[in-house]
Structures are given as structure tokens and as C-alpha cells.
Amino acid sequence: MRPCILLSSSLILLLLLLLSCSVNSEDPYRFFTWKVTYGDIYPLGVKQQGILINGQFPGPHIDAVTNDNLVISVYNYLKEPFLISWNGLQHRRNSWQDGVSGTNCPILPGRNFTYNIQVKDQIGSFFYFPSLGMHKAAGAFGAIRIWSRPKIPVPFPPPAGDYYILAGDWFKLDHHRLRRLLENGHNLPSPDGLLINGRGWNGNTFTVDQGKTYRFRISNVGLTTSINFRIQGHKLKLVEVEGSHTVQNTYSSLDIHLGQSYSVLVTADQPPKDYYIVVSTRFTRRVLTTTSVLHYSNSHTGVSGPVPGGPTTDIASSVLQARTIRWNLTASGPRPNPQGSYHYGMIKPSRTIMLANSAPYINGKQRFAVNSVSYVQPDTPLKLADYFNIGGVFWVGSMPANPNGGNGYLQTAVMGANFHEYVEIVFQNWEDSVQSWHIDGYSFFVVGFGSGQWTANSRGSYNLRDTVARCTTQVYPKSWTAIYMALDNVGMWNIRSENWARQYLGQQFYLRVFTSSGSWRDEYPVPKNALLCGRATGRRTRPF
Numbered sequence: 001m002r003p004c005i006l007l008s009s010s011l012i013l014l015l016l017l018l019l020s021c022s023v024n025s026e027d028p029y030r031f032f033t034w035k036v037t038y039g040d041i042y043p044l045g046v047k048q049q050g051i052l053i054n055g056q057f058p059g060p061h062i063d064a065v066t067n068d069n070l071v072i073s074v075y076n077y078l079k080e081p082f083l084i085s086w087n088g089l090q091h092r093r094n095s096w097q098d099g100v101s102g103t104n105c106p107i108l109p110g111r112n113f114t115y116n117i118q119v120k121d122q123i124g125s126f127f128y129f130p131s132l133g134m135h136k137a138a139g140a141f142g143a144i145r146i147w148s149r150p151k152i153p154v155p156f157p158p159p160a161g162d163y164y165i166l167a168g169d170w171f172k173l174d175h176h177r178l179r180r181l182l183e184n185g186h187n188l189p190s191p192d193g194l195l196i197n198g199r200g201w202n203g204n205t206f207t208v209d210q211g212k213t214y215r216f217r218i219s220n221v222g223l224t225t226s227i228n229f230r231i232q233g234h235k236l237k238l239v240e241v242e243g244s245h246t247v248q249n250t251y252s253s254l255d256i257h258l259g260q261s262y263s264v265l266v267t268a269d270q271p272p273k274d275y276y277i278v279v280s281t282r283f284t285r286r287v288l289t290t291t292s293v294l295h296y297s298n299s300h301t302g303v304s305g306p307v308p309g310g311p312t313t314d315i316a317s318s319v320l321q322a323r324t325i326r327w328n329l330t331a332s333g334p335r336p337n338p339q340g341s342y343h344y345g346m347i348k349p350s351r352t353i354m355l356a357n358s359a360p361y362i363n364g365k366q367r368f369a370v371n372s373v374s375y376v377q378p379d380t381p382l383k384l385a386d387y388f389n390i391g392g393v394f395w396v397g398s399m400p401a402n403p404n405g406g407n408g409y410l411q412t413a414v415m416g417a418n419f420h421e422y423v424e425i426v427f428q429n430w431e432d433s434v435q436s437w438h439i440d441g442y443s444f445f446v447v448g449f450g451s452g453q454w455t456a457n458s459r460g461s462y463n464l465r466d467t468v469a470r471c472t473t474q475v476y477p478k479s480w481t482a483i484y485m486a487l488d489n490v491g492m493w494n495i496r497s498e499n500w501a502r503q504y505l506g507q508q509f510y511l512r513v514f515t516s517s518g519s520w521r522d523e524y525p526v527p528k529n530a531l532l533c534g535r536a537t538g539r540r541t542r543p544f
């Protein structure tokens, strides 16, 4: 019996290989096996329960080239359900791989799931993170770098090194306690510190050779606060934002809001010594700061001088900086043609969606909402309910496309939209805090930032020529941010606050981008390894 099984499984493997070779010979496969466990970590000097991937905190980074196929097998050795999601990966036609509670059943304790992800037509700097149960407060996040294909020009010379920096706020309370706080209807307390690549008090060292230029990819993987990034005595030349090559302005410091990623070039053009790499909280009353070290390989002197200060509560400078971040129209993106050949500003949106965040109390508990709707998770992932036509899980239209000023209420909110629509979305923020919004499955054009109430006249201030396409945007206090987005990716896509307390307590919903074509050209069917749960338990996924 055994040799026969072996033979047939290796035959299937061979067939699969042949199939994939004949279909997509140029798109390589990369295989990952990740074991997710608890483990003791000491990022702020005290012992905490962390969530590790293959024993690492942060998790291993992923390197891929445009169009690569990533096969990532995740084994859950935790005592709680687990999922990983991918900030910025678009999963074209394939929201099945998105790894959020509306698209995937959780990987139960002791079980595994294999993600099949193609990084189709993507370049740039992103990260992955655990999407359930406040796990993000315990680790299991890591960097994703998608490199250009060899023949596609990159608008700067190859750097001497490529470093990633996962920075963000951190709590000494473990994720179970943070989750309990939220579920009892409280907001999170102020964070206890900031981490750079998993370290707070005993920072990392990044070594550089004098005279050479290095790429730093910085992501804000924190839970609640915007950060500012800077390097003592050095300029930051911005080159990439979430997959867009930018006009290469230099900055002395950069604001990075929750969930955002930036690439800068740093030239080691100073006298040989060690310099502070600094991250500090932005828009917080108490400013938290942490440092790492930029070490010149020929340096014999440790870091010295005061840690350079940065902007703190000032909003205006952040808005000004945001407006200087622009697309390099002549540079290539993931394809050889200039990224600016897509004239996003010449296309007329077919409709405007306005999304207003709020912080209502519902049944005596703190919640967060969009257009008064505070999202509640259904018993069955929306994507599965949709695919198998399971009624009663959600209805399209349960998410209003405009604020109505009503009281907050709980709802499994799904907004409908048609494939190939071109939409304008206005994020309207009447609260006092900076918001950070992320859209899964998409890259959108941030056409404008403005203060007060958005009106049709606000369109006069839009940048319709060279703003960047990205997946996460900030909205300043008592202000609006407007984006244009081409709905070219069918699926069930999470739109959420990147503030983790806010998304956990309801500031999120799903956009169902739909076509009736039923064609695999537009959307893949349910994967044969899909986990099934809730009212989808026992349904048949497609036969091999």
C-alpha cells in the first residue's frame, strides 16, 4: 500500500510541477514552513509571553521577486486560533489568501494551513502580522520585501545593503490582558515603550561602510501611535512608499503612521563614528523614544551627544510633509513602463463613498465605528458564506456609503461594489486623533488632505497628477483625506483602522467587489485546502 501512495503522490507532484511550468514558467515558487509558538521575550527588559515564528521575534522576513508564488505553511502550536494577514499584498483574484476573519477560518490549535500567494505585479516594502485576538501585541509580524525583476529598471543605483526596520509602540501587558480590556469596553492604556525589530532598551546595530549608500525599509507595526523616524547627522532620501517609487526628496525625519511602510536611502557620508537611529511617538502627550545604532564599520567611537529630537504634537508639519510625497512619473514600478503612464487623475470616479470614524458607547461599552456601524464578526467568514450562498451571515448594503449622524450600532457590515468601478473615497475624521486607514487587496491614490468638512469644492485642491499609490493612509484630526481607487480586484476586502484597539472594537468593514461573470479570469474559486468553519462546515471545496 505504502509504495503505491508514495508513487501516486510523487506523480501528482510531478504533474503539478509540469502544470505550473507550462502555465507560468517564469514565476518561481518559494516555500516556507512556519511554526507558531509561545515564547518568553524581554523587549522592554521584563519577561513577557511572545508569539514566535520558528522561534523568532519578530518573525522571519520574506524576500520575493515580483510575480513569485509564495507557499507558506503555518502550523499553529498556540492554545488559541490563529491567522496571518499580509499588509499590502494584493492577492489578485484571490481574497481567499488574505488571512483576516472575514475571508478565512482560523487555524485551530494544533492545526495548519498553507497560504498560496502570488505577489502579482507588486514591488516594495510591506509586512505581515497576526490578524486575530490582539496577537499583534505579542509578535508574529515580520518584514516583506518584494524586489523588482532583473530587467525592470529601479530608479536608484543598487544600495550597498538593504535593512528593514519594524518599529512601533509596545505594551508590557500581554495580549490576553489587552484583549480582556478591550472586550470589557475599555480603550487601551498608553503604550509602555517603542521597539525597533523587537528590541526596546537594548537596541540593534546596523553596520554601514563609510561612503556607501543603504536602503532602510521602515514599517510602523505598532498598535496605537504614529511614529517619527530619523538618524542622527544623516539625511533620509525617500525612494519608495508601499510599492510606489517616489520623487526622491530628502528629509531630516519622516512621520510613519500605523501600518505604513517607507523606503529611504541613507548615505554614510559623516565622520566615522556611531550614530543614533531614533524612533519616537508622534501626537502623544508623553513622548516615547527608542534608539538603535548606525555603526560605521571603521568607527571606534560609540554613540554620543543628545538623541536628536523630532516633531512631537505638531500636526501642521506632518500635513506639509505628507503633501511633498509624490510619485516619480517616469520611474518604473513593477512593470517596465513608467508608473506614471496610468493617468489616475484623468478618470472620473463613478461615485463617492464617505467614511466617518467615531467612538460611540454601545451597551455601555467603548466601541469604534464607521458611519455609525461598529463591525461585529460573524460565525462564518463572509467570503465562505458568499461562495456557498449561506444566508443570514451578512447582507450587502449593511454598510452605509455615507455618514448619517445616527447613534452607533453593532452590525456585520459589508458594502457592495462592482468590479471595474472607479471610486472616490473620502475619509472624514471629526475626532481629535490621527486616523490610519488600510484597504486590503488594493493600492489607491491619495489625492488630497484637507482640514474640516470635505465638500465637493475640496476637489479643487486634489493632486491629480503625481500622488503616490499606496495601501494605508493617515487622516489628520478634524480633517479629511480623499483617495481614488480602481476596483480591479474581485473579492471580499477588509477596510480597517490600523489602530489595533479601534479595529478590534469595530472600526472596520468589508468591501465586496463583485462580478457575476463566475470566471476564473476574474476570481479564483475556493482553494481546495480552505479551512471550513461555522455554517460552512462540511461544505465541499472544489475537487482536485
Ligand SMILES: *[C@@H]1O[C@H](CO)[C@@H](O)[C@H](O)[C@H]1NC(C)=O
Pocket (backbone or CB within 6 Å): 111, 112, 113
Ligand atoms: C496539516 O493539516 C491537514 C488538514 O488540514 C492535515 O491533513 C495534515 O496532517 C496536517 N499536517 C501536519 C504536519 O500536521
Ligand SMILES: *[C@@H]1O[C@H](CO)[C@@H](O)[C@H](O)[C@H]1NC(C)=O
Pocket (backbone or CB within 6 Å): 153, 154, 155, 156, 246, 247, 248, 249, 328, 329, 330, 331, 332
Ligand atoms: C525619477 O526616475 C527617473 C527614472 O529612473 C530618474 O532618472 C529620476 O532621477 C527620478 N526623478 C526624481 C525627481 O526622483
